[in-house]
Amino acid sequence: MSEELSDREDATADLYSAEELAGGDHGDSATDFDLSSPEGRYLARSKSFVSRARQLSDSLQHTWDAHASEYVLEVPTGAGYTAVAEDAKPLSFKRIFDRNSVVRLEIGTGNGDQIVSAAVSHPDRDYIGFEVYRPGVAQTVSKAVKSGVGNLRIIEADAAQALPILFPEGSLDEVWTFFPDPWRKTKHHKRRLVQAPFAETVARVLRPGGIWRLATDWSDYAFQMRDVIESSPYFENPYAGVNPHEEDPDPGRGGFAPRWEGRVMTKFERRALEAGREVFDLVAQRLS
Numbered sequence: 001m002s003e004e005l006s007d008r009e010d011a012t013a014d015l016y017s018a019e020e021l022a023g024g025d026h027g028d029s030a031t032d033f034d035l036s037s038p039e040g041r042y043l044a045r046s047k048s049f050v051s052r053a054r055q056l057s058d059s060l061q062h063t064w065d066a067h068a069s070e071y072v073l074e075v076p077t078g079a080g081y082t083a084v085a086e087d088a089k090p091l092s093f094k095r096i097f098d099r100n101s102v103v104r105l106e107i108g109t110g111n112g113d114q115i116v117s118a119a120v121s122h123p124d125r126d127y128i129g130f131e132v133y134r135p136g137v138a139q140t141v142s143k144a145v146k147s148g149v150g151n152l153r154i155i156e157a158d159a160a161q162a163l164p165i166l167f168p169e170g171s172l173d174e175v176w177t178f179f180p181d182p183w184r185k186t187k188h189h190k191r192r193l194v195q196a197p198f199a200e201t202v203a204r205v206l207r208p209g210g211i212w213r214l215a216t217d218w219s220d221y222a223f224q225m226r227d228v229i230e231s232s233p234y235f236e237n238p239y240a241g242v243n244p245h246e247e248d249p250d251p252g253r254g255g256f257a258p259r260w261e262g263r264v265m266t267k268f269e270r271r272a273l274e275a276g277r278e279v280f281d282l283v284a285q286r287l288s
Helices: 018-023 058-071 093-097 113-121 134-147 159-166 186-191 196-205 219-231 267-274
Strands: 102-107 125-130 152-155 172-178 206-216 280-286
Touching (some): 093 125, 113 134, 134 152, 196 206, 196 280, 219 280
Parallel strands (some): 102 125, 102 172, 172 206
Antiparallel strands (some): 206 280
16 A cells, blocks of 8 residues: 555554655565574565554454454465465365355455455455455454455465465456555665566456456556556556546556546545545456
8 A cells, every 4th residue: 555644554553653654765675574584584575565563453353353264364374474385275266255256356455445345235246355464454354244245355465476376367357456555766666566577467367358457646656557557468458548647757648547436435545635646547458
């Protein structure tokens, strides 16, 4: 999510101060510490997210104890709590949901507003979400319980690392990546999630004709997302040339979608708009 204080900070204290989050200065390392390794040395694999505290409030801990087994998928872990074991077996959606259905994936569920709303609105579909921040996972579980939905599951893991291991090829109808961490500083842009290698990963798990929906409230990241989509041999942009933006380094190019009606207006998005930032929606369609 964006470095602006988000709903995640409502759940528990962060490892970083509000000033650090707002300024996007988290240091030069985006790695998890592997305390089981000698001297607690950190993993070399760069992350596209900032590692944060996992402690739950008393109410969220109660929710976790009572309902996590219903909604949180247990997967074999690798080095670091956000990593999945490289030899983990692919998921069986039929076994998970006890039916054959359309399955959609959200990468970065935050506090669950989007995925729970979708599960409520479309009981005929099944939803899986990735989230690395445990209080966010617990909030999602709490909302799912209150809404009485059973057609969603959460995986507490790094999607970039886990997605190609856990998800079979061509198994998803849609993938959503809404408001990924923008890594605002230029020197940190290499840590952004939406880049060519990740686009290839998403393309692999989407069926032909499947949709990848994205949104961001940072214009330079929106232009990067557009470039990744349109340069990928696996996707086409159905909105190519539409909605040009005055800040675009390639004026008149456009490529941005209208706001998707299925994306809920969260507290986080409202904060971004109140701060004067524009929200960009993008769509990538998997080529046959």
